[in-house]
Amino acid sequence: MARSAPVRLLRNHINPAPLMLGNDKVGNCTSVGLANHIRATAALAGFQVDIVPENAISFYSRSTGYVPSRPETDQGGVEVDVLACASRIGYDVPHQRFYPLWGSSEPEDLNALRLIVAGFGAAYVGVQLAQADQMSGIWDTITPGNQQPGSWGGHCLLVWEYTGTADDDLVTVLTWGIRQKCTWRWLRSRLMEVHGVIWPQLVLPGGLYPTGDDLEKLRAENAAFLGN
Structure with a gap:
């Protein structure tokens, strides 16, 4: 995480196709976040994975x-517990089951967050929403209303792309079946936790991950870093 992340990451030409998957009826955002992470990563490779609300609610249970x-x-759900559960039992979608590899980053380290978005497809994050975030439009800390983080509760969402790294540059997050815009200052004020997730089953026939990275090379570098 010492290297500099891309100064911008634009994916306007790619549709991550996020789905609601029941999160308008139950608090299964941690499960929906994993489902939409699978779909967003697949979209980077030009295909899509079918997931239905029953899948997201079943894993939530x-x-x-x-x-x-x-x-x-x-x-x-607690994100680290949900990720650990997915690693153990898998995440079922129609006709297949996905097992993630994952790790966590300090929420204060926005460079690491951007590296996760660029290298893993999206970042799986937890935020403390404020009542002001109920307003339509771009989420920002300067909009009217109660800006107290947590006054609207906790939520899991995905960070997908960004236009730059300045406080007022725009970030696209995936939540509630849409691509929502926010500023970096908003995200920094709301972040509770940041996680990187990789789905080995999404490695392409040529051996590269949909983001273009060599997963086996990443495994070897990780092992070397850990002294294994």
Whole structure:
């Protein structure tokens, strides 16, 4: 993470095709975030993975204990626990199951966050939303309303692209089935946690990941860094 991330990352020509997957009815954003991460990464390679709401709700139940017949169990998920669960049992989609590899970064390190977005397709992050974020338009810290992080609750979303690295440059996040714009100053004020996720099953026939990276080379470099 010592190297500099790209100063801008523009993906206007690629549709990550985020889906709602039931997050308008239950608090399964941590599960939906993984599903949309799969879809966003696949989109970088020019194809797509079918995922239906039942997949996202089923994994939400398996990773958090949510029981559809008991609304009181709809308490959301802890991202690291959800990621660990996906690594152990996999994430089921129609006709296949995905197992992620993942790691975490300090939320204060925006350069590392940008490296994750560029190298892994998207960053899987947790934010503290404010009531002011209920307003339509670009999420920013200078819009009217209550800007207290957490006053609207916690949420999981994906960071997908950005126009630059200045405070007022725009970042595209994937949430609630749309591409939402925000500023870096907004994201910095809301971030709680940042995670990088890789899906080995999305490696292309030529051996490269959809972002263009060599996954086996990455494994070797990781092993060398860890002294294995």
